[in-house]
Amino acid sequence: MTEISETTRSRFADFGIDIESAMMRAAVVPISMPCWQFDDVSGLENVGATLRGGGIAATGTYPGKPRTGEELRQDIELALCLCPGITRLNLHACYAERADSSVDRDAYTVADFSRWMEWAAELNTGLDFNPSFFSHPNADKGFTLSSPDEKTRQFWVNHGKACRKIAEAIGEQQGNRCTVNVWIPDGYKDLPADRLGPRQRLTASLDDIFSVAVNENAIEDAVESKLFGIGSEAYVVGSFEFYYGYAQKNQKLLCLDAGHFHPTETITDKISSVLMYLPNLLLHLTRGMRWDSDHVVILDDLTKEIIDEVVRGNYLDRVRIGLDYFDASINRIAAATLGVRSTRKALLMSMLQPHAKLKELEAAGDFTARLCLLEEIKTLPFGEIWEAFCIQHDCPGESEWLKEIQDYEESEFPQRA
Ligand code: RNT
Ligand code: ZN
Numbered sequence: 001m002t003e004i005s006e007t008t009r010s011r012f013a014d015f016g017i018d019i020e021s022a023m024m025r026a027a028v029v030p031i032s033m034p035c036w037q038f039d040d041v042s043g044l045e046n047v048g049a050t051l052r053g054g055g056i057a058a059t060g061t062y063p064g065k066p067r068t069g070e071e072l073r074q075d076i077e078l079a080l081c082l083c084p085g086i087t088r089l090n091l092h093a094c095y096a097e098r099a100d101s102s103v104d105r106d107a108y109t110v111a112d113f114s115r116w117m118e119w120a121a122e123l124n125t126g127l128d129f130n131p132s133f134f135s136h137p138n139a140d141k142g143f144t145l146s147s148p149d150e151k152t153r154q155f156w157v158n159h160g161k162a163c164r165k166i167a168e169a170i171g172e173q174q175g176n177r178c179t180v181n182v183w184i185p186d187g188y189k190d191l192p193a194d195r196l197g198p199r200q201r202l203t204a205s206l207d208d209i210f211s212v213a214v215n216e217n218a219i220e221d222a223v224e225s226k227l228f229g230i231g232s233e234a235y236v237v238g239s240f241e242f243y244y245g246y247a248q249k250n251q252k253l254l255c256l257d258a259g260h261f262h263p264t265e266t267i268t269d270k271i272s273s274v275l276m277y278l279p280n281l282l283l284h285l286t287r288g289m290r291w292d293s294d295h296v297v298i299l300d301d302l303t304k305e306i307i308d309e310v311v312r313g314n315y316l317d318r319v320r321i322g323l324d325y326f327d328a329s330i331n332r333i334a335a336a337t338l339g340v341r342s343t344r345k346a347l348l349m350s351m352l353q354p355h356a357k358l359k360e361l362e363a364a365g366d367f368t369a370r371l372c373l374l375e376e377i378k379t380l381p382f383g384e385i386w387e388a389f390c391i392q393h394d395c396p397g398e399s400e401w402l403k404e405i406q407d408y409e410e411s412e413f414p415q416r417a
Helices: 006-014 019-027 069-081 110-123 150-174 196-210 240-250 268-274 301-312 332-351 355-363 367-379 383-392 401-416
Strands: 031-034 087-092 127-130 178-182 219-224 253-257 281-285 319-323
Touching: 006 019, 019 332, 019 383, 031 069, 031 332, 069 087, 069 110, 069 332, 069 401, 087 110, 110 127, 110 150, 127 150, 150 178, 150 196, 150 219, 178 319, 196 240, 219 240, 219 281, 240 253, 253 268, 268 301, 281 301, 301 319, 301 332, 301 355, 319 332, 332 383, 332 401, 355 367
Parallel strands: 031 087, 031 319, 087 127, 127 178, 178 219, 219 253, 253 281, 281 319
Antiparallel strands: none
8 A cells, every 4th residue: 555655745735736636637537548459450350350451560479369359358358447547448340249240341330339338338438439441351452531443432431421320329328429530541652643632532531421410429520640651651641731621621630640740740749739720639649669660658758748738738628548559569458558557647747747837937938947847847756646546546556467467368368379
């Protein structure tokens, strides 16, 4: 049992910070955990399938990958138990469990997700949702919503429409908005001759998908831009400029994925700019190493900076925090847990910062003191506050959570070999 020491309390009190209130505020910010970290984005449509196309790829062969929806949910449940604070689950349409396997993605209905919904309701976990425009024969040519083939394009438009209806039912059931994110892999490996045509078709497809009226209290739509992918190095239809314009014009959420920009370009500074013109924002926190590699989120400077910006800017009610990574080289459940816990730590750390004081120094033009204060707060005690936070939420502390996953691995994984 960790108690927060008097010394620690008084050090934060010197900055005018109340630790209890910071802990409360950090706990209620929802973090959406990616279901796809648990099975290398395989999905449940054809059990045993591996990721195909789309320029996203999980690498690694760690044992114990779940083979069924039941195993997958069991793994996710363990991860959820180990994450203090409000955790949601981000579900992709390719995790459908169909009664009739001849039904394709353009005709999915809420019934195909009823097991997920029942399970989430039992756990009292909120769900977010994503149409899956990849790992499908109709995506093999590299184009979906911007496809020049009318039949293919229409198939994916219908998939988008079906997914919004499913998400609407999810949102209505859970009593809070289900964020629906559209990401498509469309693009060219090599130099295009026509950059405009695919973007015009993408606009038409999006307009069509969003033309279907839905309960606005149940869902919110986001669109995700990208710089390049494997197989779309030369040109990505849904670029940042494209989606920023589209989101602005149609007042949709823009999804900023931390790995979808030039390697030295961070999303921190984009938040305050785009939120001047957009209603809300979705973040895909991820850790790109040298490229959009989707490594597990850790408590690194980049993550802290992004979260600080959201907290400092008072954007918590306008920014949805989702994680987006998939690493198959380490225990997948641990990877999922680590990313969420690290993000929660960043939130708690940020809640413990003297943001008002920093702004005051800045307004007074005292940039020396601003920089020095930013350095000073880096070494304030944090570990004991985090441990107390975990205890408060009935979650294991730093030295304990992995053990639970290791025990589970030992008893559960051998039968999955
Ligand atoms: C791909 C996008 C997208 C996916 C997930 C699975 O580059 O980041 O968000 O990773 O939807
Ligand atoms: Zn993403």
